Amino acid sequence: MPLNYCLLVLAAPVSGHTSLTAARFGAALLARGHTLERVFFLDNGASNGLASAVTPQDERSPQQAWSELANTHGTELVLCVSSAVKRGLLDAAEAQRHGFPSATVYPGFTLGGLGLLVEAMQSADRVITFGAAG
Amino acid sequence: MLHTLSCAPGHPAVKDCIALLRANDALLLLGDGVYIALQHSEDWLALQQSGASLHVLDADARAAGVRQRLAACFTVVDDDGFVSLTEQHAQQMAWY
Amino acid sequence: MSTTADSGVLVVTRHPQPGRSLARAALDTALATAAFDQPVTLLFLGAGVLQLLPQQDSASVGVRNLRKVIDSMPLYDLEHYYVDAEAAEHFGLTAEDLPSGAMLVDRDAQRSLFDNHQHILGF
Numbered sequence: 001m002p003l004n005y006c007l008l009v010l011a012a013p014v015s016g017h018t019s020l021t022a023a024r025f026g027a028a029l030l031a032r033g034h035t036l037e038r039v040f041f042l043d044n045g046a047s048n049g050l051a052s053a054v055t056p057q058d059e060r061s062p063q064q065a066w067s068e069l070a071n072t073h074g075t076e077l078v079l080c081v082s083s084a085v086k087r088g089l090l091d092a093a094e095a096q097r098h099g100f101p102s103a104t105v106y107p108g109f110t111l112g113g114l115g116l117l118v119e120a121m122q123s124a125d126r127v128i129t130f131g132a133a134g
Numbered sequence: 135m136l137h138t139l140s141c142a143p144g145h146p147a148v149k150d151c152i153a154l155l156r157a158n159d160a161l162l163l164l165g166d167g168v169y170i171a172l173q174h175s176e177d178w179l180a181l182q183q184s185g186a187s188l189h190v191l192d193a194d195a196r197a198a199g200v201r202q203r204l205a206a207c208f209t210v211v212d213d214d215g216f217v218s219l220t221e222q223h224a225q226q227m228a229w230y
Numbered sequence: 231m232s233t234t235a236d237s238g239v240l241v242v243t244r245h246p247q248p249g250r251s252l253a254r255a256a257l258d259t260a261l262a263t264a265a266f267d268q269p270v271t272l273l274f275l276g277a278g279v280l281q282l283l284p285q286q287d288s289a290s291v292g293v294r295n296l297r298k299v300i301d302s303m304p305l306y307d308l309e310h311y312y313v314d315a316e317a318a319e320h321f322g323l324t325a326e327d328l329p330s331g332a333m334l335v336d337r338d339a340q341r342s343l344f345d346n347h348q349h350i351l352g353f
Contacts, residue, residue: 003221008351010252016165018140028213043255114262121239122268126220127349131230135344147244150276153337154344227242227344228352
């Protein structure tokens with residue numbers, strides 16, 4: 001029976017490879033016929049949506065790994081707005097509001113409040129949390 | 135329930151995880167947690183005594199170089215196997 | 231706040247405040263869940279009990295006082311929360327130190343909390 005998943009990512013992309021593991025987990029659950037409507041990135045996890053992060057050529061980019069899920073399966077990638085703006089991740093509206101020249105959020109990610117996590121948990125059969133040891 | 139443990143051996147969270155681990159649970163080691171499964175260390179003895187089913191994430195075991203040195207009580211699972219564990223267990227607790 | 235079987239979210243907070251912002255994120259998540267009228271239970275586990283130390287004064291480091299946030303939780307319908315009794319004893323936290331909403335729980339009671347919630351969030 002297909003299950004509806006929600007992922008909570010607390011791990012920064014630079015803190016080990018937990019975030020890449022989480023993105024692979026997302027792809028794997030979709031491949032097994034489950035659904036992943038929303039991934040919520042909170043605390044250090046919000047850094048996963050930073051557009052100006054440059055990943056070394058021989059490593060996998062967490063930004064790309066996540067946005068592939070959004071592009072292929074329509075998964076919503078929501079960065080907690082207060083975690084995000086604190087770390088310099090701004091969408092067009094936040095950039096304008098705080099007087100910065102341009103948005104710094106990677107395409108496919110959006111900013112949103114914790115209510116979106118609460119809502120996703122309500123409808124989810126499974127909530128899986130990914131935190132970082134470092 | 136499923137426990138995912140990604141702390142290195144000796145981390146205080148390992149002790150808390152073990153204290154709350156029960157026989158019908160599953161435990162998956164990932165990240166730095168895979169070192170707990172090293173055959174030689176016997177850090178996994180307390181996990182084994184819980185009666186829970188014990189698993190190690192294949193990609194992380196390979197990345198850490200422990201894939202060929204795992205204690206026999208661990209089953210290696212790939213990403214698909216990780217999802218399967220979450221199908222079988224409705225709740226997950228992340229220890230890190 | 232609810233302990234109804236198979237319902238609601240258990241937020242487990244295991245890290246103290248200094249050096250990490252996870253503790254704050256856990257409290258915010260619990261408060262947001264309560265604000266949307268969803269059942270939520272908060273458990274301070276291991277070193278997470280250090281968030282409950284009284285006499286926190288964070289003015290000189292320039293961040294929010296976590297104990298003040300915890301003390302304000304009843305205003306947001308989070309009147310009670312659970313505290314790892316073994317960890318509280320280990321760190322020397324007495325009943326007088328703890329806020330009135332704190333309820334000490336042993337390992338078996340902690341495990342029951344795990345079993346009685348639909349989702350668990352480990353912070």
